[in-house]
Amino acid sequence: MQQMTRLSGGLIDRSQTLNFSFDGKRYQGNPGDTLASALLANGVRLMGRSFKYHRPRGLLSVGSEEP
Structure with a gap:
């Protein structure tokens, strides 16, 4: 697995x-x-869990409207 790096500038x-x-x-x-x-730069991939089945949720799936 590759380590995430930040882009320069901004x-x-x-x-x-x-x-x-x-x-x-x-x-x-x-x-x-x-x-x-x-959080991603620090290696955190799990942001939360779903209410019903406690499935792992990452950055792109933290909305309540997502399955």
Whole structure:
């Protein structure tokens, strides 16, 4: 499996890091980055689970309208 890397440029300030927590765990990100992008950069693939069957949900399947 390939490691995800961030593209250079944009509005993300890579000279600084910010600490944040998600689901009780601590991670690092950069100012200007989105939470989803920072989680993916930290290797987090599971964002939640479905209500009925508790199936894993990633970044593209966190909406309640998705199966």
